[in-house]
Structure formats: structure tokens, C-alpha cells
Amino acid sequence: MEKEYKTAAVLVLYNPNLAKLKRNITAIGRQIEDIILIDNGSDNSSQIEEAFRREAHIHMLFNRRNEGIARALNQGFRYASGKYEWLLTLDQDSLPSKNFMQIMAGHMEDHQVAILCPRIIDRNLKHTPHGRYYHPAKDVEFVEDCITSGSLTRVSAWEKVGGFDETMFIDMVDFEFCYRLRKLGYRILRDNRAKLLHEIGHSEERWLLKPIAVYHHAPWRRYYWARNSVYVCRKHSDYRRWYVGKEIFVMLILILLYEDQKLEKIWQILRGIRDGFRMEVLK
Numbered sequence: 001m002e003k004e005y006k007t008a009a010v011l012v013l014y015n016p017n018l019a020k021l022k023r024n025i026t027a028i029g030r031q032i033e034d035i036i037l038i039d040n041g042s043d044n045s046s047q048i049e050e051a052f053r054r055e056a057h058i059h060m061l062f063n064r065r066n067e068g069i070a071r072a073l074n075q076g077f078r079y080a081s082g083k084y085e086w087l088l089t090l091d092q093d094s095l096p097s098k099n100f101m102q103i104m105a106g107h108m109e110d111h112q113v114a115i116l117c118p119r120i121i122d123r124n125l126k127h128t129p130h131g132r133y134y135h136p137a138k139d140v141e142f143v144e145d146c147i148t149s150g151s152l153t154r155v156s157a158w159e160k161v162g163g164f165d166e167t168m169f170i171d172m173v174d175f176e177f178c179y180r181l182r183k184l185g186y187r188i189l190r191d192n193r194a195k196l197l198h199e200i201g202h203s204e205e206r207w208l209l210k211p212i213a214v215y216h217h218a219p220w221r222r223y224y225w226a227r228n229s230v231y232v233c234r235k236h237s238d239y240r241r242w243y244v245g246k247e248i249f250v251m252l253i254l255i256l257l258y259e260d261q262k263l264e265k266i267w268q269i270l271r272g273i274r275d276g277f278r279m280e281v282l283k
Contacts, residue, residue, distance in 0.1 A: 008034040009088040010076035031101040041065040068169035091149040114157035114186035117146035118194035145178035150196035172228035223268035230276025
């Protein structure tokens with residue numbers, strides 16, 4: 001008989017669409033008992049509080065301003081520590097499949113596993129791009145990293161690794177966290193039968209030698225991705241720098257070919273690279 005683990009979900013909010021948020025929380029609540037909402041300084045925080053304050057299974061924490069995804073996630077894990085053994089982290093617009101928790105529960109006994117993650121279904125593409133988020137030939141596989149949304153993380157592993165690096169604010173926070181977990185000997189397991197409906201930017205599929213997703217992220221997101229990619233490479237000397245370099249190159253090509261605000265996005269990437277070399281590295 002499988003042991004039952006105490007599990008909660010945490011959603012980090014920033015100016016959410018309340019109607020969509022209510023639908024997602026209702027769907028999540030059918031699979032998991034407790035939900036933690038971390039509001040990161042939303043303009044509609046009073047409406048969020050009014051919408052959920054009568055729900056005994058929903059616990060709310062409010063920040064006066066947006067201090068980044070890493071700090072909000074650490075708040076959620078600190079709240080969960082001592083109460084729950086696993087924490088499901090979700091973006092405000094992400095929706096797990098109906099059998100999500102049932103599938104994930106079958107892997108919780110393996111104490112080498114720090115994160116259980118799903119197959120990502122992009123809302124705009126209506127499928128999963130092959131590669132980083134999905135290997136079509138396998139139901140279950142070990143992976144190097146995963147995005148935060150849809151990840152079930154063992155709370156004791158979060159404690160052991162020292163939490164998320166709050167220096168980065170947003171972008172690369174999840175991959176750097178996964179890297180440190182693997183350095184400690186933990187593993188990350190993806191079950192492709194568990195699915196997460198998720199929106200990555202304003203994605204569309206284009207062609208660059210093969211089908212490739214173009215995400216149309218805003219210029220400020222390009223800045224943080226470039227800055228934090230350089231920061232992570234400086235923080236971890238054996239991090240896959242060749243991959244980061246390739247990603248920056250491909251991103252520049254896709255911006256030039258398919259995206260708008262080309263000059264602004266390229267400028268923000270260059271600023272990010274510069275500032276990534278200037279940042280103080282948190283050891």
C-alpha cells in the first residue's frame with residue numbers, strides 16, 4: 001500500500017484575471033486539499049482577497065510589491081515547511097490534467113527524486129514541442145531540468161538545497177534550482193502521461209531548418225533571460241555554457257526573422273549579457 005504524502009499547491013499571482021484564476025483553482029482543488037496563494041503586489045490584490053477569503057483550504061500571503069518569482073516561491077515553501085511533504089508550484093494560468101496528482105503520487109516513494117514534472121502542452125501551439133519538455137517515445141524519463149509551473153517538489157529537498165536564488169527575480173530561476181538539486185545527487189523525473197496546459201509567451205510555430213517555437217516574449221523578459229543566463233554560467237563553472245550560447249544565438253535569429261520590436265529586444269539582450277557579468281554572484 002502506497003504511503004499518502006501531505007501535499008499542497010502554491011500559485012504565485014501578479015495581476016491575475018480573476019475569472020480564469022477561479023476556474024483554475026476550482027480544477028486544482030479537485031485534486032489537492034490545500035492551496036497557497038502568494039500575491040506579488042497585484043493591482044487587484046483586494047479583489048483576490050475578497051474572492052477567496054471564505055475558502056478554508058486557501059491560504060493567502062500578500063506582498064506589497066513584486067519582488068520576483070524566486071522570493072515568492074521561497075515564501076510558499078517556508079509556509080509549507082513542516083506542514084506538507086510535497087508542494088505543487090503553478091503559474092496563475094496553468095492547468096494540470098484531471099489525473100495529474102494520481103499519476104504523480106506513484107513516484108513519491110523514491111527519495112532520490114526531488115521534483116516530479118509533467119509534459120507541457122502549450123496553449124497556443126496546442127501540442128508539446130519535442131525536445132526539452134517532451135520525449136515522445138517514453139512515458140517516464142529522468143531529465144536535467146524543468147520549468148517551475150506544474151512541478152511537484154519535495155519540501156525537504158528545497159530545504160537541503162537552500163531554496164531558490166532570489167538574485168535572479170525571474171527567468172532561469174527554475175533551471176538553476178534544478179542544477180543545484182542534481183549536484184546534491186537528487187533526480188528530476190518527468191511523467192509524460194501527466195499533462196500541464198501552459199502558456200509560454202505568445203508562442204507560434206515557425207520553420208528554421210525544422211519546426212521551432214517562437215515565443216514573442218516582451219523586451220524586459222529578454223533582458224532577464226540573457227542577464228540570468230550569464231549569471232548562472234558564472235555561478236556554476238561547469239554549467240552548460242555551450243547550450244546557453246546556442247540559445248542566445250538562436251533567439252537573436254528568431255527575433256530578426258519573426259518578431260516585432262526587433263531593435264528593442266536585441267538591445268535588451270545585449271544589456272542583459274553586460275549586466276550578467278556585473279552581478280554579484282550568490283554562493
